[in-house]
Amino acid sequence: MVEGRCMKCGTQREMENPKIVQTARGGYMAKGKCIKCGTNMCAILSKDKAEKAISSGEATKSF
Numbered sequence: 001m002v003e004g005r006c007m008k009c010g011t012q013r014e015m016e017n018p019k020i021v022q023t024a025r026g027g028y029m030a031k032g033k034c035i036k037c038g039t040n041m042c043a044i045l046s047k048d049k050a051e052k053a054i055s056s057g058e059a060t061k062s063f
Contacts, residue, residue: 001014001015001018001058002014002015002018002030002032002043002045002053002058002059003015003043004018004030004032004041004042004043005041005043006034006036006037006039006041007039007041008034008037008039009034009036009037009039013034013035013036013041014035015030015031015032015033015034015035015041015043016032016033016034016035017032017033017060018030018031018032018053018058018059018060019031019032019059019060019061019062020045020050020053020054020059020060020061020062020063021062021063022063027044027045028044028045028046028047028049028050029042029043029044029045030042030043030045030050030053030059032059
């Protein structure tokens, strides 16, 4: 699963329904919801990790 930091809980957690997006500068970011509290979460990923998450079915591609 794709993990990110929840700003409300203050912990590193798995994301619910993560989506991989491409930033304006060409980087990759995973966006999703916190499983515990429902707050928006994000995590900056390398190209390799983003492609691995998409190909394994952990996240969906939205760019």
